[in-house]
Amino acid sequence: xxxxxxxxxxxxxIGSNFINYILPKRDDIKIVNLDKxxxxxxxxxxxxxxxxxxxxxxxxxxxxxxLVDYIFRKYSINYVINFAAESHVDRSILGSExxxxxxxxxxxxxxxxxxxxxxxxxxxxxxxxxxxxxGPSGKFTENTPxxxxxxxxxxxxxxxxxxxxxxxxxGLPVVVTxxxxxxxxxxxxxxxxxxxxxxxxxxxxxxxxxDGLNVRDWxxxxxxxxxxxxxxxxxxxxxxxxxxADQEMxxxxxxxxxxxxxxxxxxxxxxxxxxxxxxxxxxxxxxxTQTELGWKPDYVFEEAIVSTINWYKENQAWWETIISGExxxxxxxxxxx
Numbered sequence: 001x002x003x004x005x006x007x008x009x010x011x012x013x014i015g016s017n018f019i020n021y022i023l024p025k026r027d028d029i030k031i032v033n034l035d036k037x038x039x040x041x042x043x044x045x046x047x048x049x050x051x052x053x054x055x056x057x058x059x060x061x062x063x064x065x066x067l068v069d070y071i072f073r074k075y076s077i078n079y080v081i082n083f084a085a086e087s088h089v090d091r092s093i094l095g096s097e098x099x100x101x102x103x104x105x106x107x108x109x110x111x112x113x114x115x116x117x118x119x120x121x122x123x124x125x126x127x128x129x130x131x132x133x134x135g136p137s138g139k140f141t142e143n144t145p146x147x148x149x150x151x152x153x154x155x156x157x158x159x160x161x162x163x164x165x166x167x168x169x170x171g172l173p174v175v176v177t178x179x180x181x182x183x184x185x186x187x188x189x190x191x192x193x194x195x196x197x198x199x200x201x202x203x204x205x206x207x208x209x210x211d212g213l214n215v216r217d218w219x220x221x222x223x224x225x226x227x228x229x230x231x232x233x234x235x236x237x238x239x240x241x242x243x244x245a246d247q248e249m250x251x252x253x254x255x256x257x258x259x260x261x262x263x264x265x266x267x268x269x270x271x272x273x274x275x276x277x278x279x280x281x282x283x284x285x286x287x288x289t290q291t292e293l294g295w296k297p298d299y300v301f302e303e304a305i306v307s308t309i310n311w312y313k314e315n316q317a318w319w320e321t322i323i324s325g326e327x328x329x330x331x332x333x334x335x336x337x
Contacts, residue, residue, distance in 0.1 A: 003029045003120075003232070006077045008062050008110065009084030011035035013187045014125070016045035018083070018225040023049050030054040032075045034068075035084070036061045040188040042322055062106035065113075072117045080114050081123045081228065082107060089129075089152045091190075093276055096151035103155035104162070111166045111174075119173070123231055124163040126178045128217070128244070129153035133279035140178075141285045142240040149277050164238065173237035177228060180244040180284045184221035184304070185311040189319055193305070196255050197312045198319060200262045210274035212252030215281040219245040220299035220308075227295045234293050244284025245297035254305075261309050 009015045010033030019031055035041045037059055049055045056075065060067045062084050071077060084106060086092065086099045107124065114122045131140040132147030146161070148154040160176050167174040183193045199206050227243045235241060252269075259266060289295050312319065 001028075003079050004076050005029060005031050005079040005081060005232075006034060006071060006075070006110075007031050008034050008080070008082050008106075009041070011037060011041035011043055011045055011057075012083060013040070013045075013184075014182055014221055014224065015083035016042075016186055017184065017221045018081070018228060019046060019055070020048045021222060021225050022229055023052055023055055030056075030075075032056045032058060032071055032077065034058045034060055034062065034071060039322075040190075042186075044318065044321075045186045062110055063101060065109050068109055068113050069116075072113055077117065078120045079123075079232065080110060080119055080121070081125065081232065082110055083125045085125075085156065086152070089150045089275070092150055092152035092155070096155075099151050099155040100158070103152075104158045107159040108162060111163060111172065115166060115170050115172050121232065121235070121237070122163065122166075122172060122174045123228065123235070124160060124174060124176045125228070126156050126160050126176055127153065128178050128180050128242070128282050128284050129279065130157040130160060130178060131282075134281040134283055136281065139283040139285035140242060142178075142242055142288055149279055160240075164240075167238045175231055175235040175237060176240045177231055177235075178240060178242050178284070179224050179227075180217035180219050180282060182219055182221045182224055184308050185315070186318075187221075188322070192251065193254065193258070193308065194312060194319070196258045197262070197309055200258055200264045200268060201313065201316075203264070203268065205270040206255055206259070206268050207270055207272045208252060208255055209272060209278060212250065212255065212271065214251050214278060215248050215283070216251070217244045217283045218247050218249055218254075218301055219243065219297060220301075220304040223297040223299050226298075227289060227293075230293045230295045236292075241289045241293065242284045242286045243289055243295075244286045245299070245301070246284070246286070247301040248281075248283055249301065257302075257305060258309060261306060
């Protein structure tokens with residue numbers, strides 16, 4: 001049976017990588033990509049599938065109830081993968097309203113429509129940030145209590161709980177995935193790794209929050225999307241699956257690695273005022289996903305970061321079309337003392 005999948009946010013970083021990965025290899029899948037094309041959405045990300053007969057793009061907002069209903073009817077949608085989200089913590093600190101509109105209200109509209117059309121699976125793509133901050137030891141499991149600390153993470157936690165409530169209340173086959181920090185090609189240059197790569201290439205200062213010792217668990221975007229495919233095929237309704245590569249790195253370690261790979265001097269590093277409420281450490285325990293679904297990460301950080309750096313070096317035209325010189329100093333301008 002054909003999976004007619006509504007992929008929301010499919011012009012963004014993770015969503016576009018997912019579509020580019022799965023569509024050419026699966027004849028049993030048709031994808032309708034619904035994306036509002038905000039600043040972080042870029043149709044050029046999807047050039048590899050433009051001509052694919054099983055791909056359709058619709059420009060629009062997941063908060064548009066009438067449009068969402070029309071898409072479900074017209075394309076006989078029976079699966080939903082909700083990548084759509086406002087996702088940048090800094091932006092949520094500067095203005096939270098759009099985060100709750102998109103991440104909570106938009107998810108509710110998708111869930112209500114999915115219930116009405118009796119979809120076979122609804123995958124809510126979430127984040128490890130809903131768990132809050134870890135101390136120097138331990139990892140997040142699927143049973144870790146939610147304790148979000150930013151407007152962004154609290155909006156995602158709200159959406160997760162609502163999605164799971166639709167399973168428990170209505171029997172909607174919802175699955176929630178919570179992933180660690182992604183990196184790879186096509187990532188918008190407000191995030192740590194592409195920002196540092198591009199600033200380094202342009203000999204601009206590399207703004208590092210606080211002492212630079214905040215720790216994140218990093219996963220290559222293709223590893224994440226392979227896990228989403230397995231969840232699509234085999235994930236159990238009502239379950240939460242953590243997705244992580246067990247590759248913890250301090251922010252300053254990543255910055256130094258990028259500088260070294262590009263042959264740049266550490267004098268480009270500039271420590272700036274820390275982000276309000278900055279979580280100290282994240283780390284994901286993906287044992288459940290690996291044992292129950294048979295997924296495992298394939299990419300080693302030290303190798304995949306080099307290929308990511310090379311991608312940005314080789315695709316300068318891509319990032320130059322979506323950013324300005326002013327935006328390269330985004331963090332510095334917002335939070336420098």
